[in-house]
Amino acid sequence: MTDRRDAGTSCGGRKRENKILWRSLTSIFLLTLIGFLPLPHTAWAQNFVFNSFDVEGNRRIETSTIIARTGIELGQSVSTGELNDAFQRLLDSGVFETVELTPRGSTLVIEVAEYPTINQISVEGNSRIKDDVLLEAISSEPRRVFTPQVAEADADLIAEIYSSQGRVSATVIPRIIRRSDNRVDLVFEVAEGTTIEVERVSFVGNRAYSDRRLRRVLESKQANILRTFIRSDTFIADRIEFDKQVIRDFYLSRGYVDFRVNSANVEFTRERDAFFLVMNITEGQKFSFGQITTVSEIPGVDAAPYQDALKIRPGVTYTPSLVENSIARMERLGIKQGVDFLRVEPRVTRNARDLTLDVQFVLTKGPRIFVERIDIEGNTTTLDRVIRRQFDTVEGDPFNPREIRQAAERIRALGFFATADVEPREGSTPSQVIVDVDVEEQPTGSLSLGGSYSVSDGFGVAIGLSESNFLGRGQTVGLSLSTAQDAEQYTVNFSEPFLLGRKLRFDLGLGLSTTNSSFASYDTETLFFRPQLSYAIGELSTLRLRYGWSNSEMTQQDDEINGAVISSEIAQGERTTSSLGISYVYDSRIGGLNPNAGVLFEAGIDAAGLGGDNEYFKSTARGVAQARVWNEEVVLRATVEVGALHWRGDDFSRTLDRFVLGPSIFRGFEPAGVGPRDLSNGQDDAIGGNYYWVTRLESDFPLGLPEEFGLRGGVFYDFGNLYNLNDVNTSGANIVGEDGSIRHVIGVSVLWETPFGPLRFNFSKALKKEDFDKEQNFDLTVQARF
Template sequence: MDNGTMAGRSCGKRFTCSKMLTQTAGIFFAVFAMTLALFVTEVRAQSYSFTNVQVEGNQRIQTSTIVNRLGIERGQSVTGGQLNDAYQRLLDSGVFETVELTPRGNTLVVEVQERPTINQISFEGNRRIKDDALTEAITSQPRRVFSPDQAEADAARVAEIYSAQGRVAATVVPRIIRRNDNRVDLVFEIAEGDTVEVERVSFVGNRAYSDRRLRRVLETKQAGLLRTFIRSDTFIADRIEFDKQVLRDFYLSRGYVDFRVNSSNVEFTRERDAFFLVMNVTEGQQFSFGRISTISEIPGVDPAEYQAALKVRPGVIYSPSLVENSIARLERQGLKNNVDFLRVEPRITRNDRDLTLDVQFALVKGPRVFVERIDIEGNTTTLDRVIRRQFLTVEGDPFNPREIRNAAERIRALGFFSDANVETREGSSPNQVIVDVDVVEQPTGSLNIGGSYSVADGFGVALGLQESNFLGRGQSLGLTLSTAQDAEQYVISFTEPYLLGRRLRFDVDLGLARQNSSFASFDTKRAFFNPALTFDIGEQSALQLRYNWDNSEMISRPTVPNGVVIASEIAQGELTSSSLGLKYIFDSRRSGLNPNAGWLFEAGVDAAGLGGDNEWVKTSAKAIAQTLVLQEEVTLRATFEAGAFSWRGNGFSRTIDRFVLGSDTFRGFEPAGVGPRDLSNGQDDALGGNYYAVARFEAEFPLGLPEELGIRGGLFYDVGNLWNLSDVNTGLDPMNCTTPSGACIVGADGSFRHVVGFSILWTTGFGPLRFNFSKALSKEDFDKEQSFDLTLQARF
């Protein structure tokens, strides 16, 4: 027999055996399934009827409550499935650890073991977060039934609180301690762990702006030298989403309309003790405004008048905020023209060829909807009128959704509330809406303790008490106590931002001051009262009307001789000035047309003679211009200041009445180190001057050091002059002068001084430090040069 036949017979035998086994197994399983089905049918078919229900093991829960929860009535026929449903209902109630149902004849025995109640809740291992804050976060409470699932959820919430503070490695484990009477103590064992810092923040895809510039935008910061005091360098997951949004806003406000954040990757370092944050972005092209036009779809409304009200011009870098401001401007123009229900629709046309966006503002008629009322809730301290005055809309006015949103932003900007929601709903009719304002108040008082050091005044301590919502009226009340080595000041200040219910700001300062002059041989005492009214006269301009009452005295120091001029001024004793002043302020930054540049101009005049002892006129002006260049890495700033003092009364003016240049006004010299001086009687006292003019030019830039150090550099050039003493007693005896020239007063004619210098700016967790190293290129022999200056302002 050949191999093929042998193989065929062998396969046939195996097939026959396998077939027989399969048939046998099939018969066995069929018999088993039928038996099981009969058994289950018998069980399911079995029914019970109970005339009595006996509950055992319950201590707190009444028997009647358990029986009602069962849902089984006496004498009712129930199946095994219904018993199982009753068992599940008791277990799902959440108050029993175990439940057993046992039929005993016509009696159903229910054995339960109740869950324990919570005796007390405590936290162990928490040092960074107080117990009170953690207690508010959990739902478990004493004297309530203990639930393991609820305790685990509470532990997760506590862990989230630690994660929000950068302690992502924190662990929270709930434990129970058994007590008598079926009670337990719930203990949350906390291992806080260390904060996980952000070691590096970097970007991929950015070309227009450097990593250094973009890192200044983000809320998340890299870990620096003062990481112990700075919490923004710890990793918080929720903060990443906020950083994405502020990054989008940054680019959109600079014309990058196609900007997007592709991804944000967070990775552990190799040592797993810090994070690397990498943001992948696509910048796109920068767009500018193209053609700006206005059309009207409302009969009788002239678009030319509204076009003239626009401030945006072609060529300006595109920004959504400028479009919003323009819409608000046109809607306000509609209110002036008594055009109700005016709506402005911006219609934007994109021109990819020249990278411009044409904006057409369409004046259309909105729906006839009125504001029925404004409901305010949640303000237990703040008066309704403080919130209501943030709305330019009142009951009965046409409804303007944009104005309601702006009012909501103004309410949040007050700083009185931790949360403020403004929503609208339909009123008593479809054409009316109700504005609901729901606020959550927060503490508005503050206590500031600070330390300061300056070359002029030495070390000092400042204590400040501030209440920004005094008696819930939206007023500000402050008390400042400042004492330095050579200067003391005690001031009470009060501000009413809406005097008489109008947008009229009222400020008043009342105080006492004492200063040991660092530039002359006398001390000064002052008492002052300064009320002021400030109001807007334009979108970018304001006017301030102020009054100043000042009682001052120059006091001779014991054992220290005075120069002849200073002695004659001290001899005048206490003098009072009563002056009225006017100040004009123009700030281009209000319009927001250029986020990288702006300028400020201030000019004022004060006239004394409304009573008091002194009569004089003092004028001053200041202009500051600033811009950012080179990918906004370098700040260029120019400042011009000038002033004139004219004495109009009898006698002579005093040094403390005239202008004196300090180190903050003119660098490179000691306070009052330039200008006319009294050299009589062997002294060297600064006398101040009637006129001054100063120009300061400076640039601030990165030094290439790691950004987390917070150190930048600066260059500056100052030029200035202080001169004229036309109202000083110059009839002095030359014999009292000890100078080689025999002159008692020098520098009255004035000369321009020139100073160059280098600055190191260090932003610390305590405040800004500035080191100035300067060299006077042009000065007088009697000037007091100062080649180094350090200023520290600390708050903690």
């Protein structure tokens, strides 16, 4: 009996053999068939040999120039690829609109169509920006070859100019109008679009300071209800980077050393007619100064004097500017002590537990590198010496990178230049440095037209003409005219910031002032001449020396009857005053240790009697203390003013010589509304006083209204006194208030920041006054410049 499994296996094996056989036969057949098919011929690149050139279509470009541009030589074998390269070279030359190369036997025919020449350039559709501004910015020029690439680039540039003014939707299309002789008129068609405002500026991640406080730091502003007159709420992309830097500086100056801006996102509103600006920030922790030490790594240099020169104290809020100022102070001390190439390296140690930063100032020797020279370029009007005097370093001095950076900042702060780049580079030897100063000048003259209003003087007009870089010498010359209903003043001013090449400022004022006040029974006319010298005697203090000459006269108003005192003073006629004075000013509100607090103190005395008719000593002093509290939202301010007049002449003093207080010094009263008065002849004449003191306490704060309104609130409390009539001709007079009394005034204010200037509305009430005082419950002051 046969086994079924063996039979099945034998059958399956035969089937597999048959399949293999059929596959082998099929393969042999296909190979045989392919062998009888014709094979393709190999394609070889064609070569050309040209014995002549035929150039057609050129008018401006010489035939030889076109042939040379192809790079093809006569009699040379040229491949198809090389012919294509020649075509590309002609096209890339930028002067041909079309190019065609055609081999005709041994002749290469070159057909070109030259780009046309620009006949004239114009801009259409623009109303916000003048033609001159746009045409000056583009590269295309008349009588030059027109190319579409350049025209498109110019159109993009014009669109960028509009975008920088907030018109991001502006479009510019270059078009050409064909003229004869292969010329075209180039026209840029502008669709200006509308300005897109910043509807909301907000912050994410801020805890120490509110959005309202941070918005005041930024250049970009939220849309204002008076946005027609301002441009700071218009979206400008380049302004975002500046805002990121100023917000960083704001936090660093307040001890937040780990602060960073994570992102600044700008998004369209749903209606796509405005932007949202959102800054995502990380504040970090606030640090203060810890231990402040100084060590010397220079043999023979004692660190103790440098430590004594420091003004930083432990516990003060950390700020990089204080460290930088300390380094500058120590390096200046090194120069005085004859230590060349002194470098001060601050080494900061973080104390995370108590949030302090220990700073160790290390005195080291810097590399022996000298300033070979200072090269200045780009100043066509400004004299070289105006720029050079901003450097404390001169040729041959040791090179100090920090001083070069500070000089660059001073040059930019002049306001004479649109750009100012200061870069050091290696000089003729590795031990020398050349400082390159590259500037671009900008207009420095200005014409200002303004208006003013005050309860004291009424409405007025102010016109000013100023040049801050007169004849390129860095001097300021100005003419101003201000007129109001009750006062007029005409002045000529001149300032020289570096008299005799030294850091000595010279100011000169010459003018005429007249008053016709409704608050007085007399008019005045004063001609004055006031030169002054100012010299910085410290980082925050200034000494001023001045001379004053004036010729003044009091005259009777029409149909006005004067009291006995005023009548006697009018009878004196013209009087001349010649005086010398000195003042000291200390101001830490900007450059002090605390960015949120500071003081201002100024005191001076004038001695009259160097010729002229009047002889006296007149002294004044003022102190102001200011601080920001509650996350810098609330401003607290205290001011104290005092004045004293000691008359020395044989004649009597006049009201013009004595102190007369107005609302700017003592709120709540009319001009000359407080102090001694003469009631004789049925009059009520304010006659001033020899002594006064006033204390003003005030605060301003947000009202909780939307910031775009620009409104803040305020409260104030003023108290003071004006008294003493020594050396006053009181014969026949009925004097009240000679001994004086302390007046007290409280009030509230509304402060409104407008594009026209700050408006301040004061509403006041006198808590204590004299019956003869002239109270004023409302005062509005505004001054604007357009």
